[in-house]
Amino acid sequence: MATDDTQAQFEKLSDEHYARFTTLIRAAVAEGASDVHLRAGERPRVRIDGELYEVEGPIVTEESLRSFLYALLGPDQIERFERTHELDFAHTFPGVTRSRFNLYVQQGKLCASTRLIPEVVPTMEQIQLPPxxxxxxxxxxxxxxxxxxxxxxxxxxxxxxxxxxxxxxxxxxxxxxxxxxxxxxxxxxxxxxxxxxxxxxxxxxxxxxxxxxxxxxxxxxxxxxxxxxxxxxxxxxxxxxxxxxxxxxxxxxxxxxxxxxxxxxxxxxxxxxxxxxxxxxxxxxxxxxxxxxxxxxxxxxxxxxxxxxxxxxxxxxxxxxxxxxxxxxxxxxTMNASLGELYRQGLISYETALKNSPDRREFVQKYGNG
Structure with missing residues (x-):
């Protein structure tokens, strides 16, 4: 009976951890984040528009993170990760997002880097691919x-x-x-x-x-x-x-x-x-x-x-x-011409275009000093 009670408590705790991290991922998607970083002993971080931000709230524990991640894996994947300390896999959170996970260990602590992938494939028009x-x-x-x-x-x-x-x-x-x-x-x-x-x-x-x-x-x-x-x-x-x-x-x-x-x-x-x-x-x-x-x-x-x-x-x-x-x-x-066109259309600033230019001298010669 004690064994059944222990198993029930473990499953309840595992469900709580899954719900907590799924809520975090849902919030990250709502904020337009591209990545979520989970590291034992630290607060989660999300990448928005290329920059990392720490998420307010409790610190991620090793137990909760392992419980959440292992709930996404099969026995073979768990064995491979525990043997190699490296694992790539993907998981779909229905109605939220598809995610690409990379699990790794740093300084003996469990970590997960998660790329958030839209469930719907964007069209070529939506991402503005040229003719x-x-x-x-x-x-x-x-x-x-x-x-x-x-x-x-x-x-x-x-x-x-x-x-x-x-x-x-x-x-x-x-x-x-x-x-x-x-x-x-x-x-x-x-x-x-x-x-x-x-x-x-x-x-x-x-x-x-x-x-x-x-x-x-x-x-x-x-x-x-x-x-x-x-x-x-x-x-x-x-x-x-x-x-x-x-x-x-x-x-x-x-x-x-x-x-x-x-x-x-x-x-x-x-x-x-x-x-x-x-x-x-x-x-x-x-x-x-x-x-x-x-x-x-x-x-x-x-x-x-x-x-x-x-x-x-x-x-x-x-x-x-x-x-x-x-x-x-x-x-x-060329990359300079692409950046210059985005600048001329008012989509990006001159400073952004110049910062990302592979040849700043040429860019300044063609597009001036902003």
Whole structure:
């Protein structure tokens, strides 16, 4: 009887912890937060418009945080976290949000970093993707990359593009993610979403078998290593429209990151492959709006026209920036030009544009001193 009473008390306490943290997440969503940070021994923090704020209220205890998080996990996930002290997973709080969790330990204390993901995938129009991006999502094959630092909206941009295809084309879309972030509702397309550990052993394992799953469109959550990069390039070469992300800040850096990931004796071949398969790169960052809450994306866009492909073949990657500057008719835009346009439209302040400019001297020359 005592055992039953103890179990009942534990379950009641666990439910209380779940309710408390779910309420916190609901409040964070209402405030427009992008992330919630939970650390044992500290108050919660939320990230709003790129900045962290401490939440008033009680300090998070190890017991309450562990009870809440373990209620979201299966036995295998708990075992893996207790063995490795690292775990990525996603969870949907019905009617509130979907969240991507990263569990870790710092100074012996349990921590969770939580990215809040809208339950509804935004449209390309809602996130103000430029017209040239519609060309990317209507391609039959090729490689399209979305790049930027952590928290720059890469997953959202990628999801909006994938859902456009889902809405307008009759295809098989295969996503390989760690973990699954946005969940797509099937529309005109058939959508298969595979998650690391849950549905497949690894990116490499999933990509190796992707060719036999009859996909038209493949979305790889992140190109993490040489094997993933090679698989993405091969998929694009063999008639699949392939999307992925990298944590790079501009097109030329992205191309160099891919090429430099390969051994020297393979780099010429990889450049040649990219010259054929690469279709475009969207490099973005989120910047604060002027005089109101919220952020908006500034984007550099590379379109692989004939000039860019020749530069790739000849190994003249540093000259790609000049090709973007002169490729306006093809829909290309530099980061400075994107920031300048947002400033001219009154969406961001001059100070914000200048702070985020990759070349401040050029920005001042073109847009003055504010």
């Amino acid at each position: 040239v991006v519609y060309n990317f999502v209507n391609l039959p094959a090729g490689l399209v990359l979305v790049t930027g630092p952590t928290g720059s909206g890469k997953s959202t941009t990628l999801a909006a593009m994938i859902d456009y295809i889902n809405t307008h084309r009759r295809t098989h879309i295969l996503t390989i993610e760690d973990p699954i972030e946005y969940v797509f509702q099937q529309k005109r397309s058939m959508v298969s979403q595979r998650e690391m550990s849950l549905d497949t052993l690894s990116y490499h394992h999933a990509l190796r078998h992707a060719f036999r799953q009859d996909p038209d469109v493949v979305m790889i959550g992140e190109m993490r290593d040489l094997e993933t990069m090679q698989a993405a390039i091969t998929l694009a070469e063999t008639g699949h429209l392939t999307f992925s992300t990298l944590h790079t800040t501009e097109a030329a850096t992205t191309i160099n990151r891919i090429i430099d990931s390969f051994p020297p004796h393979q780099q010429a071949q990889v450049r040649a492959q990219l010259a054929v398969s690469l279709q475009g790169i969207i490099s973005q960052k989120l910047v604060p709006l002027k005089d109101r809450r919220g952020r908006i994306a500034a984007r550099e866009i590379l379109v692989c026209n004939r000039a860019v492909r020749n530069l790739l073949r000849e190994g003249k990657v540093p000259q790609i920036f000049s090709a973007i500057q002169t490729g306006v008719e093809d829909g290309m835009i």
